[in-house]
Amino acid sequence: MTPAPALVHGINEPPLWSKTLGSLIDEQADRYENHTAAVFSWQNVRLSYRQLADQSKILGKAMLEMGLRNGDCIGVMAGNCYQYIEVFLAGGRIGCPVVVLNNTYTADELRNAVQKSSCKLVFVSSEIGSRNLSGHIDILRGSSRKNPMLPDLRRVVCLEGSQGGDAGVEMQTYNTFTSNGHSVFMNDSVLKRAESLVRPGDVLNLQFTSDLAGTTGSPKAAMLTHINLINNARFVGDAMALTHEDVLCCPPPLFHCFGLVLGFLDSYTHGSTIVFPSDFFDVRKVVDALVEEDVTVLLGVPTMFISELEAMEKTGQRPRRLRTGLASGSAVSQDLMNQLRAKMGVEKMLIAYGMTETSPVTFITSLSDPESKATTTVGRVIPHTSAKVIDSNGRLLRRGERGELCTSGFALQKGYWKNEEKTKESMKEDEKGIRWMHTGDEAILDDEGYAHITGRIKDIIIRGGENIFPREIEERLMQHPGVNEASAVAIKDKRYGEVVGCFLKEVEGTFRPKNEELAKWVGQLLGRHKAPSYCFWLGDAGIDTDFPKTGSGKIKKHVLCDIGNNVVHNGSVKARL
Structure with a gap:
């Protein structure tokens, strides 16, 4: 039987709010009068x-x-x-x-x-x-x-x-x-x-957007409307089952959609209380807030959760009412999910996917999703939203085929501020007059409508003409008991053009696995060609002790590429298998 087209539509209920x-x-x-809307612990406000x-x-x-x-x-x-x-x-x-x-x-x-x-x-x-x-x-x-x-x-x-x-x-x-x-x-x-x-x-x-280039280039500013942001926050809050009894803890920054929309506006549209523990991410203050404010929902990126778990391990603190959370930026591995459940009491961590230009969320997992979907996908489309996967020629693909993810619906930006050229490049109308945002993300839509994000198209590693997708390598590496975090990038190679290089953070208190062991670990499940040719450990000579990140917590892969290629092509053999 031929697979269905890689095209999905969200439900049209409840109706969109059209309000300012x-x-x-x-x-x-x-409605809520004197109910606490926001707590700024570090300001005592x-x-x-x-x-x-x-x-x-x-x-x-x-x-x-x-x-x-x-x-x-x-x-x-x-x-x-x-x-x-x-x-x-x-x-x-x-x-x-x-x-x-x-x-x-x-x-x-x-x-x-x-x-x-x-x-x-x-x-x-x-x-x-x-x-x-x-x-x-x-x-x-x-x-x-x-x-x-x-x-x-x-x-x-x-x-x-x-x-x-x-x-x-x-x-x-x-x-x-x-x-x-x-x-x-x-x-x-x-x-x-x-x-x-x-x-x-x-x-x-x-x-x-994240590619703002200082005083050069052509920076793009997404124009997000009242309808965009209020409804996006409302639907994401619905997915978390927020009520006025919930208390959210929001370490992500307000200058990013995560903090402003998925944090503040999510809470605000549902009459909940939101806590901002510090002006910037401070793991000690976050952990204190989880306990002192009796938090029920925790927001963050996986690197934040890992730091919070490490801090709680040292202090013995544990939240009393924490029931769920929201992660964005990258997938939460099964191992991390198990730790969040065992040490924080989080029964299920929701995964949201989107981009600044889509206000930001278009896909999200559900509290009722089976574990197999909750940790390996970014869920299904939110209401009043559609998505499709296309090839490089714009042809609609079938379920299970890799291609570029495009989205449409209420969440799409109005356009880029005073930049019609860039707007037309990324937002295109189809033959039916429907406007689609071309995300630049490579994805698969499965038979049940769940999206699997395999990485940025520009981040794909092309080894000997074969496409390798960093995310599956990263997820496999983080299943190893000696690896805490991983980021896979392309390293230039004379023979293959590019090979896999991995930047790794070891689990505190464990023995660092040998590079050969990790290559075998990856190759056993994904194939030898996807095994890392180079492993770079954070904290080693010439490499910082943490991943370079954007202000919102995303790893800067282009910086890692530069570091890895510089190490390799300046004659270092320590990272070579």
């Missing part, structure tokens, strides 16, 4: 749904008072602080897209992102963790009456303390700026007039 963030804020405040609504009005008025109007962009670069949430809600209320700026940006990258997004107002922390951002603030404000590099920027607001010196762009503290919302000229009628101009299909949030 401002209307959602007021609805949730009326707890905010109720009513307090967030009131503060969003005050801050929205302050934004209007300085002259912002519908469509003007607001930037924010900060850790996971309460001011971040207030800025996001206020901007959404008055129709000003909020540009979330990556915490790892250099000063030049920050200036470039602010310039590309035409921000008129930027909120910035003076520091994030131990990182001082005074240089970032200096480059924003300039040294002349008006910063020539940022002609649209009118004001910079420092979230903590004050910044002295010769400021070209006007500087204010957060408290001073907020007090402007109490101006006699900014009454409720002015705010309501601004709110009346906002539409559900308007842009709520700008998120730069």
